[in-house]
Amino acid sequence: MKKSKHLKRPRHLKFIITLVVLAVLMGCVYYKYTRSFSYQYAKARQADVEKDYETAVSHYLKALETDETDVKVLCEIGDDYIKLKRPAMAEQFLLRAVKADGSYERPFQLILKLYESQGAYNKMEKIYAYATTDDVKAIFKDYLIKPPVFSQEGGDYDDDVMLTLSLPEDAEDDWQIFYTTDGKAPNGVNGHLYDGNYIYLTEGKTKVRVVCRNSNGKFGEVASETFNIEYKEPNEPTVSPNGGDFTKKTKVTITADSDCTIYYSWKNQKPDQKSKKYTKAITVPKGYHVLSVVAYDRHGLKSKTYHMSFSYYPE
Incomplete structure (x- = not known):
């Protein structure tokens, strides 16, 4: 009987070792899975649905560790940073996205909206160089709306100024020009539709602000000139x-x-x-x-x- 009990111990020990090995292997597999792109991306998407953007960003960043150039992940991080009102971080990741793939429309759409909210039209012109398809380039038509051209520069004058405005060189024929002479924004209820006649400026300080509106009803970049007109005494006869x-x-x-x-x-x-x-x-x-x-x-x-x-x- 003693011999029989002694023989059973190895079998029991092998079973325990097997279980331990399996547990370790499963643990390793689970650990690796939780660090995988698919797991982190799925958790990020779930957090986005729940509008928990901070958590979503943390999962996207972990997913990005496996592929630093994944455009969709870069795009989602940029979008979440916009929602978190952290524009500098949003710009950083969206720029990486547009540079990584000039044919993917979404990052261009997001970063153009961001630049539009900041009035950063010069930055729009720079990222146009990364657009590689006609579809992506077409997106810029609603954002790169350059301002009208002044017939005269602002500055100091000693007589009335008869000012005219014209469309920029790359404008389409159906664009319209709006302006104000009181310093208020021209791309709103205060803007006057320019009819092609002279804008007559008299003595005093006048800030003229102008903007174009394209055929889709979208306003572009606002430009301004300030005219200081002070009449001088006539010369003696x-x-x-x-x-x-x-x-x-x-x-x-x-x-x-x-x-x-x-x-x-x-x-x-x-x-x-x-x-x-x-x-x-x-x-x-x-x-x-x-x-x-x-x-x-x-x-x-x-x-x-x-x-x-x-x-x-x-x-």
């Missing part, structure tokens, strides 16, 4: 002859800037717009007189008054 002593009948001509009206007086007074208007050469009256002249421009600004003495005594 020029008188010929410029005063003097005369013994013969003499005509006096007066000239001023082209948009000015000239007024004069022989009574040594400061003439104004109620004084005599100069329309043609005037005759020097007999005796000693001081001719005073002034010019008013179309804005109602006047020049300095110019005085000169005339003496006319016929022989």
Whole structure:
């Protein structure tokens, strides 16, 4: 009997060892499975459904460890970072996606929307270089909408500006231009549809903001120019002859800037717009007189008054 019991022990020990080995093997298999791409991707997708984007990102990152260039995973990480309002991280992963596969539309769509929300149109132009198919390039048509072209640059002016706007070179014929002159956004309720006529800017500081809208009703990049208009005083009129002593009948001509009206007086007074208007050469009256002249421009600004003495005594 003792011998029989002694023989059973090895069988029992082998069974236990077998179970341990199987458990270890199953543990290794399970461990490897939980670290696999398919497992991590499935867990990430489940977290996305539950709107637990932080957890989803952590699983996507683990899935990415097995394939750093998987475009779909890069795309999903970028999308989740957008939802988490972490645009810098979203841009980082979406850029990796568009660089990895220029034919996959989704990362281009996501990053273009991100750039649009930031007004980063220069970045849109840069990633266009990574688009490799016509379908992907077509996506840019609703985002790369360049602003209208100003006929004049902003800056300092001393007279009114008659401004016109035109479509950019790559625009389609059915694009429209909207603008504002109060600094408000033109791509909303404040925008005025440009009809091709002059935008007349007068004295003061005016910020003109412009934008194009394509045939799909989408607005593009906003551009602006600021015009500082300060009218300057007209130049003094020029008188010929410029005063003097005369013994013969003499005509006096007066000239001023082209948009000015000239007024004069022989009574040594400061003439104004109620004084005599100069329309043609005037005759020097007999005796000693001081001719005073002034010019008013179309804005109602006047020049300095110019005085000169005339003496006319016929022989």
